[in-house]
Amino acid sequence: AQSVSQHNHHVILSEAASLELGCNYSYGGTVNLFWYVQYPGQHLQLLLKYFSGDPLVKGIKGFEAEFIKSKFSFNLRKPSVQWSDTAEYFCAVRGKGAGNNRKLIWGLGTSLAVNP
Amino acid sequence: EAGVTQFPSHSVIEKGQTVTLRCDPISGHDNLYWYRRVMGKEIKFLLHFVKESKQDESGMPNNRFLAERTGGTYSTLKVQPAELEDSGVYFCASSPGQGSNSPLHFGNGTRLTVT
Numbered sequence: 001a002q003s004v005s006q007h008n009h010h011v012i013l014s015e016a017a018s019l020e021l022g023c024n025y026s027y028g029g030t031v032n033l034f035w036y037v038q039y040p041g042q043h044l045q046l047l048l049k050y051f052s053g054d055p056l057v058k059g060i061k062g063f064e065a066e067f068i069k070s071k072f073s074f075n076l077r078k079p080s081v082q083w084s085d086t087a088e089y090f091c092a093v094r095g096k097g098a099g100n101n102r103k104l105i106w107g108l109g110t111s112l113a114v115n116p
Numbered sequence: 117e118a119g120v121t122q123f124p125s126h127s128v129i130e131k132g133q134t135v136t137l138r139c140d141p142i143s144g145h146d147n148l149y150w151y152r153r154v155m156g157k158e159i160k161f162l163l164h165f166v167k168e169s170k171q172d173e174s175g176m177p178n179n180r181f182l183a184e185r186t187g188g189t190y191s192t193l194k195v196q197p198a199e200l201e202d203s204g205v206y207f208c209a210s211s212p213g214q215g216s217n218s219p220l221h222f223g224n225g226t227r228l229t230v231t
Contacts, residue, residue, distance in 0.1 A: 103161035
């Protein structure tokens, strides 16, 4: 079955703390991987993505994620969070190649609250 | 460029009523997707249009849901009759290309509450 599992549903941090959000996926084939973020009152927006190449990808606002193929994982990290990082974070995968596989498979999301 | 817009932003209806959600994609984007997030669950794919054609509607829950994209521009998603379990946030997204590398641009979503 195709699925994405996010390990943490609610995370509360203080500013300057480090962040790591876990994401594992199950998919019968090769995938592209994504992290999306939804800030309060805003639309979902792409934080970063992995298609191929260097498994360590950097996104906007100092976020990065590492694809570990052997573990089917794509964890999101940020060394030092800010209050403005308060948002909901979603891990998602999409199959590569042709066919009816354009849909994104999503994790449950992680709500991050950063205290000033 | 203008982003993906969805209307209304919120809708509260009674069970058995009809609701129509609208999505205006970014101009020139042939691909349009509908997703839904029911409270406490993952965001789930509903369907995918390429221009006016339904490319994949495997995620549509049942025949109470009807999506259209006349002329390949904006899309509507009608729920008739609405049931309690239809409550959730309905997201629309568009993309210019069909490849798996093509980025999706999302609207703000429509929060539907069925009472």
